[in-house]
Amino acid sequence: MKRTACILVLLITALWLGCSRQAGTQAVAAKPTAFGAALVESSGGKQTAEVGTPLAQPLVVQVNDEQGNAVTGALVIMHGPGGVAFDPAAGVSDSSGQFTTNVALGTIPGRYQLTASTTNKAGKTVELKIEEIALGYQEMLGSQLNDQYCARCHNQESSPERVSNYDNLAVKPHLFTEGDTLNKISDADLAAIISHGGPALNKSSLMPPYGYTLSKSEIQAVIAYIRMVSDPPYGASGIVYAQK
Amino acid sequence: MRLPDTLEKLRQKLFSDTVTTFGWMSVVLLILLAIAPAKNFFADWHRYQRGYERLISRRSDAVTLRRHFEPGIQQIWLPEMDVVDRCTTCHTALKEASLMDVTTQPYRVHPAIPHKAEEFGCSVCHRGQGAATSVEEAHQSTLAWEEPILPAKYLESSCGQCHQQDLKGTPQLNLGRKALAQYGCVHCHTIKRPDGAVITGTDDPPSLAHIAGKTTREWIYAWLKDPQSYSTTATMPNPKLSDADARDISAFLITSSTPASLQVVQTSLDQAKKVKDDAALQTKAASLYGESFCASCHAVQNAAGNLVGGNLGPELTKVGSKVKPEWLQAWIRNPHVYDPPTEMPHYRFTDQEVGLLTGFLMGKADPDLLANVRLDPATPEQVAHGKRLVNDYGCASCHEINGVKRPENFAPELTKIGSKPVNQLAFAPGVSHTLYDYIEAKIRQPRAFGPGLKMPQYTFNTAQVDALVNALLSHNERALNLPAAKTVPAVAASHYEPAGRAGQLINDLSCFSCHAINGRGGDMAPDLTWEGSAVQRDWLVQFLRNPNTLRPALIRRMPKFNLTDAEINTLADYIMTVYQSPKVDRESMPLAGYPPGQIELGKQLYYSKYGCQGCHILDTKQDKGYIGPTLTHVGSRLTAAWIYNWLKDPQALRPGTQEPKRNMSDEDARALTAFLMSQKGRETQEAKKR
Numbered sequence: 001m002k003r004t005a006c007i008l009v010l011l012i013t014a015l016w017l018g019c020s021r022q023a024g025t026q027a028v029a030a031k032p033t034a035f036g037a038a039l040v041e042s043s044g045g046k047q048t049a050e051v052g053t054p055l056a057q058p059l060v061v062q063v064n065d066e067q068g069n070a071v072t073g074a075l076v077i078m079h080g081p082g083g084v085a086f087d088p089a090a091g092v093s094d095s096s097g098q099f100t101t102n103v104a105l106g107t108i109p110g111r112y113q114l115t116a117s118t119t120n121k122a123g124k125t126v127e128l129k130i131e132e133i134a135l136g137y138q139e140m141l142g143s144q145l146n147d148q149y150c151a152r153c154h155n156q157e158s159s160p161e162r163v164s165n166y167d168n169l170a171v172k173p174h175l176f177t178e179g180d181t182l183n184k185i186s187d188a189d190l191a192a193i194i195s196h197g198g199p200a201l202n203k204s205s206l207m208p209p210y211g212y213t214l215s216k217s218e219i220q221a222v223i224a225y226i227r228m229v230s231d232p233p234y235g236a237s238g239i240v241y242a243q244k
Numbered sequence: 245m246r247l248p249d250t251l252e253k254l255r256q257k258l259f260s261d262t263v264t265t266f267g268w269m270s271v272v273l274l275i276l277l278a279i280a281p282a283k284n285f286f287a288d289w290h291r292y293q294r295g296y297e298r299l300i301s302r303r304s305d306a307v308t309l310r311r312h313f314e315p316g317i318q319q320i321w322l323p324e325m326d327v328v329d330r331c332t333t334c335h336t337a338l339k340e341a342s343l344m345d346v347t348t349q350p351y352r353v354h355p356a357i358p359h360k361a362e363e364f365g366c367s368v369c370h371r372g373q374g375a376a377t378s379v380e381e382a383h384q385s386t387l388a389w390e391e392p393i394l395p396a397k398y399l400e401s402s403c404g405q406c407h408q409q410d411l412k413g414t415p416q417l418n419l420g421r422k423a424l425a426q427y428g429c430v431h432c433h434t435i436k437r438p439d440g441a442v443i444t445g446t447d448d449p450p451s452l453a454h455i456a457g458k459t460t461r462e463w464i465y466a467w468l469k470d471p472q473s474y475s476t477t478a479t480m481p482n483p484k485l486s487d488a489d490a491r492d493i494s495a496f497l498i499t500s501s502t503p504a505s506l507q508v509v510q511t512s513l514d515q516a517k518k519v520k521d522d523a524a525l526q527t528k529a530a531s532l533y534g535e536s537f538c539a540s541c542h543a544v545q546n547a548a549g550n551l552v553g554g555n556l557g558p559e560l561t562k563v564g565s566k567v568k569p570e571w572l573q574a575w576i577r578n579p580h581v582y583d584p585p586t587e588m589p590h591y592r593f594t595d596q597e598v599g600l601l602t603g604f605l606m607g608k609a610d611p612d613l614l615a616n617v618r619l620d621p622a623t624p625e626q627v628a629h630g631k632r633l634v635n636d637y638g639c640a641s642c643h644e645i646n647g648v649k650r651p652e653n654f655a656p657e658l659t660k661i662g663s664k665p666v667n668q669l670a671f672a673p674g675v676s677h678t679l680y681d682y683i684e685a686k687i688r689q690p691r692a693f694g695p696g697l698k699m700p701q702y703t704f705n706t707a708q709v710d711a712l713v714n715a716l717l718s719h720n721e722r723a724l725n726l727p728a729a730k731t732v733p734a735v736a737a738s739h740y741e742p743a744g745r746a747g748q749l750i751n752d753l754s755c756f757s758c759h760a761i762n763g764r765g766g767d768m769a770p771d772l773t774w775e776g777s778a779v780q781r782d783w784l785v786q787f788l789r790n791p792n793t794l795r796p797a798l799i800r801r802m803p804k805f806n807l808t809d810a811e812i813n814t815l816a817d818y819i820m821t822v823y824q825s826p827k828v829d830r831e832s833m834p835l836a837g838y839p840p841g842q843i844e845l846g847k848q849l850y851y852s853k854y855g856c857q858g859c860h861i862l863d864t865k866q867d868k869g870y871i872g873p874t875l876t877h878v879g880s881r882l883t884a885a886w887i888y889n890w891l892k893d894p895q896a897l898r899p900g901t902q903e904p905k906r907n908m909s910d911e912d913a914r915a916l917t918a919f920l921m922s923q924k925g926r927e928t929q930e931a932k933k934r
Contacts, residue, residue, distance in 0.1 A: 052396030053416065054706050102706065107396040108347060109355065136355045141413055149902055152871050153858070161800075168868035169858055206858035212905035213895060 032092055033073035035121045036063035039128035042098055048133045048229065050140050054104040061116045061128060063093045070097025079115040083107055109136030111233060133228060142225025145218055146176070149210065171204035179230035187223055194219050288378045289317065292334040292350055299351060305342050312340065317377060320365045324727045327365035329374035331382065335366075358413075368722070369402040370394055385678060390666040394717075397710050398680055401662065404718025406726060408437055408734035420715030422446075423708055427479055431642045432655035432699075438724050439733055447479060451583065451644035454504035455497055458571045458582075462617040464494040472703055474566065474613065475559040477543065477551065481700035484691060489633055495622030496630025500646040504582055506574040515599025516569055520607060529604035532597060537803040540768070541588070541757070544608065554800065556757060556768070557588060564609030573602040580752060589754040592806035637698055655699070662720030670694070683713050738763030746818030753805055761823070768800060771898060774825035778886040780835065781820050783877075788812045794873040794881075827896065833884035838918035846919025849912055859903070862923065871902060877925030888917045 044059035063074040076099040078086040083106025093099045105112050116128045135143055146154075153173045158164040166173065174181055182190075189201060195211030198204040210219070227234040259265045284290065293315055300309040318332040337343045338354040338361065346352060354361070367374035372393040376382040385392040394402065400417040410418045424430060425446040435443045455464070463474075468490040471478040485493065519525045533539075538560075543553035545561040567575075574581065576598050579588040593601070622630075631648070638654040639645060666679055672693045675685040685692070687709050690699035704712070740762040742750045750756070756765035759772045775784075789812055791802040807815075824830070850856045859871035878887070889896075891913045894903040908916075 050415070052399075053710060056707075104397070108352070137413060138356045140415070144412055144415075148900070149904075152902070163870050165859065165870045168870055205853065205855040208855065208858075208904045209906060210904045212907045 032075035032119070034071050036071040036074040036093070036097075036118050037066045037120050037126065038064045038068075039076070039116050039118055039126055040064060041128060041130055044103075045130045046132065046231075048135050048143065049105060051105065051109055051134045051136055052107050054102055055132060058100045058102050059114070059130065059132075060098050060100045061130075062097045063099065063118055064097065072097055074118050076116055076118050078103075079117065081106065081112060084112060084114065103132065105132055105134035107134075109134050109139060109228070135225070135228060138221050138224045139228045141218070142221035142223070142228075145214065145222050146225055149214070150176070150222065153206075169204075169206055171206055173204075173207065176226045176229050177231045179232040179234060182226060182230050183232070183234045190223050190226065191219050194222060289330075289333045293336065296336045296351055299346070300343075303342075309340060309342070320362060320374075322363075322365050325365065325368060325730065326722075326725075327368060327374060329365040329367050330377055331366040331370075331372075331374060332361070333377060334379075368405070369399060371402070385666070390679075391663075392678055394680070398714055398717055401714040401717035404715065405720065405723040406730050407732045408439065409732065416711045416714045417718065419708070420711035420713070423704075423712050424715050427481075427702065427704075428642050429712075432638055434653055434657045434659065435719060436657075436659040437719075437734060438726065438731065441734070448585065448587070449480075449642035452497055452501070453644050453646050454501055454582070456501035457504045457506060458568065459566050460568070460614075461494045461498045461619055462614045463566050464497055465490050465617055465619060466614055468493055474562055476545075477555065477559045481702040483637055483700045485633075491619060492622070492626045492630035493633050493639075494619070494630070495626050496628075496634060497645070499622065499627050500631075500648075502646060504571075506570060507577060507581065508570050508574060509577070509595050509598070511595045512573040512577070512599035512602060513569060515596055516573060516603035516606060519600060519603025525600065526604065526607075529600040532600055533604055535804070536591060536601075537801055540800040540803070554768075556766070560605060560608055562608065562610040562613055564606040565611075565613045567606075569602055569606055572605060573598050576601050587754050587757040589757065589803070589805065590752045591803070592808075637700075658716060659719055660721055660724070662717040663722065680713055680717060683716050684709055687712055735763075740764040742818070742822075744818070746814050749811055749815055758802075769802065772819070772823060774823055774828070774897065776820045776823035777825040777828040777830050778882055780881060780883060781816055783881045784816045784819060785812055788815060795870075825897065828883075828885050828889045830883050830885055833888060833917065835884055835921060836879075838921060842915050842918040843922050844919075846915035846917070846922075849916055850919055853912075854906065854908075854916070875920060875923055877923065879921040879924040882920075884917050884921050887920050888913055891916055 040062050042060040042062045044055065044057050047055045047057060049055045059078075061076060063071045063076060065071050070093070072093055072095050074093045074097075075090065076093060077090040078101055080086065080103075085104040087102045087104075089101070091099055091101070099116070103114065110133070112132050112134060114130045114132060116130065117125050120126050152162065152165045153169060154166075154176055156164055156166045156175065176182070185193075192200050193203065193207065194214070195209060197209035198207035200209075214222070258268050296313065297310075300306050300313070303309065313336060316333075317330055320327065320329040320332065332338065334350040335352075335354075337346065337351045340353055343351065343353050365374065366372075370393055371391045373382050373386075373389040373391070376389075380386065381389065383393045397416070400414040403411060403414045404417045404421070407414075410421070424435065425443060428445060428447055428449065429435075430443045430445050431449070437443065467474055467480075468483065468485055469487075470482060471480040472482065515525075519529055539553040541554045541556035542558065542560045543551040543555060544559070546552050551559065563572075571582075576591070576593060577595075578590045579586045580590055634640065634645060634648055635651075638651050640648040640650045641654045644650075661683070662679075664679060666677055666682070669679070669682050670693065671677060671682060672685055672689070675681050686699070687702065687704065690701065691697050741747065742761070750761075755761070755772075758766045758769040760767060761772050763773075765771075788807060791804055793801045850862070856862070856875075857867045857869060859869040861867040861869055861874045862876060864876060886897075890903075891906070891908055893905050894901050895905055
């Protein structure tokens, strides 16, 4: 009788241990060896990617102390709204005070607010909010058209392969992130400028008409893309998916 | 009181006479009858439909929304596609644009896509069990249904079931299909498209028949152990060989190699040796490397560790540790001798120039690469073992190797991989039991699935793995059994071959590596299909003699091949006669002699109405446009008929070009043509005066 009870107890313990090991693999955060006072974004914010796919560049945040010097060994934990995946979701800052993580956004197109947090010496949580943009099907088509037809003038960033034409233009084109200006222009007006060129709305003739080159749905896609990347966000797509 | 006694008492009380018994039985029957409607009432879909009614009742357009809403089980039935989808029973708001702000499922609006749900159903794209009406059965993998809903990142695979050619809206799928052909997957795995065509590789794994003339056994050993340690961009996967296995394979490859016919010129070798210790020669060699635009195709790692240069040819950072100088000088002289189909052009370098470049490239060596490789002379047993290993690992699936036949179907065929039953798969520990997770794990860690597996280890990043899973999932039963009306066949690959003496020259210069003609060729440089209609012969001759860039701020340029006059004439004649567009009659408009009034009108249109200066440089002093080609010499470069037709509809002559169609009036187009044709460039005008 006693023997049976012993075996039973052993079995239950073994089962419990087995289960707990499985559960334990989820998030084993490293132990912090130092504490920072502030978090700053190093790179990887404000990226765009197709829904559900990983962002092209990793997200890098830096932990600083009160004097603004990098802190090594501070624990950084990432949070995001449902559907966002971090790889890794937590870790300690490296020798240059930085923590790097790869991010895949959720399946709903829109802006995602991600939070990086660390604990300071007083035990209080310090947070940094970072925004990333997930493009739906239409916005993704728009972003491709933007690359093909718009970006050479409407984007200041140059690469050796593709030099920006922005600085060459006598009348500066609006960057698509200029929400302050572009959010005030209605969809119909944007479509008119794209279709008929700048002079259609009394703007520069350096903006050529694309109405004979792009279809109506392609122009809608470009507008959807412009609305999605504008900063501050455009009204209708201004919902931000943040952690609840 | 004991339990049997209580039951006995109850029985006596309830069934004492017929009427009471009948009464109680009726109650039981009623309860049983009520179970069916109650089950229905509490079903998932009913709950969601009630939730939807609550959701819309609070909105301002409740009346319209309620009118659109149809209660009860909804179904899309498409017999020819084998689709029975009841998804719209719960996903009630898929088409309600006014509910765009709702983010809770199942009430989200479907994003705008080119297809209608009534024509294609839902499960064709999303998979899952379409006919199910409970959340779990519809979405997840159950014992009776092993196809769960596809995660968003794999959705594009479904587009690939019908669309066999690349689509704008499916970047992931396009990337995956490209990778399948580019990374050698299809050399071992047969993959047939639904039309029966076998997918062929776009990579060109080198022949190892004459490998001993090209490199050393030590390098082969180091490469076999870890290809990426030689070059981070190497596409060959790591075969994960033991030291002994790598030793034996390298022994066999060297032994089986036959001598190649290399033209060894002593002057070049002597020159190459001098480069090493002569700073002046090194500068000269480096500038020749630059002038020949080697970097347009080949990358080299700079001091900061970044790769600089193109990816058409192999990375050259450590090439000096790999190749023998005798082989390299012969290769630079004419690569087609060693590898006839190579993409590298045959530059007409002098022996001195060949020597300079050989010396320059031999200097790009990494002494650490082979520092620890010590191989004793191979024994016959080792060579025999090496040959067995080459057969076992299927090396000849990709490479030509003397004495080893290319194996047929070395690895499992993947034509139906996208619908492979999950119960037929052997999962590695830790991999969740879905098809897509299985494929992903197989690509990431092929050897984790068990001992004795031969699939080599690739170094793909996450995006590449996801893209490959997309491409593989699209090869499934549904794709093979689609009705013909729903399929969009792939564009047949062009096997265009230019004819005659000019055709030989075009292949010798590997023009197709950068230029496309009649659908065949690369996209680094402009399409030449209609070049004969576009340009004037004099300009073409001048350009072939000494190519200069037409576009400002362009780093990849056409190299100078040092062609002879006879070769230039052959090429120019062929291009001017054969590469003509049926839409442009070269002779229909004169090259000069336009009235000054028309030219003046054209100038005004150029600068004011059409704002051409935004993209093109016409006057080098004031214009700065970086997008289109420079137009300072356009009147002596292009034909008037081409300019006119281009202005009328650029997309018709070159699809996808950035210049928009302006719907220009005939008068405007003629005036602009007249003005542009008057731009002959300063040198040409001075030449005429002389």
